[in-house]
Amino acid sequence: MNHFPPSQKCNLGFFVGTQLVAYVEMVKAYPEDRCAIIGLLIVKKQHQGKGLGSQVVSLTLDNLRTEGFSEMYLSCSSTDSHARRFWANRGFVETGDVDEYDDISLVAMERSIS
Structure with missing residues (x-):
């Protein structure tokens, strides 16, 4: 196990x-040195739909770009059309890879940040 x-x-x-209103968890330099993966994005319910999530993503991508990263990856539930649309509207495209688990299918998405 790694x-x-x-x-x-x-x-x-x-x-x-x-007040903490949003949180991002990510792994840098994985799966390659200039790549990062967003594992989690949470925006408090009362702040959703007001552009805060977009600002958080933009700030996160700007920070990674400044640090020399060039690619960002994430996965979201295949049945969560809202999340898939949110990420697509921020330049992420589905890769065609789907990870199947007992109770969920995760769709892989990526985008260039360079």
Whole structure:
């Protein structure tokens, strides 16, 4: 079994004032050195639909670009059309890869950030 070194895992909190309103969990330099994977994006319910998620994604991509990363990957539920549309509207395209698990199918998506 492999694990990621702590230096590759990154947790980002986004605040309005002192309130945490969004959170991103990602792994940098995986599966290749100039790639990153978003494992999780959470926006508090009362802040959804107001553009905050788009701002978080934009800031995250800008930060990764500044650090020299060129590709971003993620997976989302095959049955979550809202999430798939959200990511597609931010330049992510489905790769055609689908990971099947007992209770969920995950669609792989990617985009260039260079």
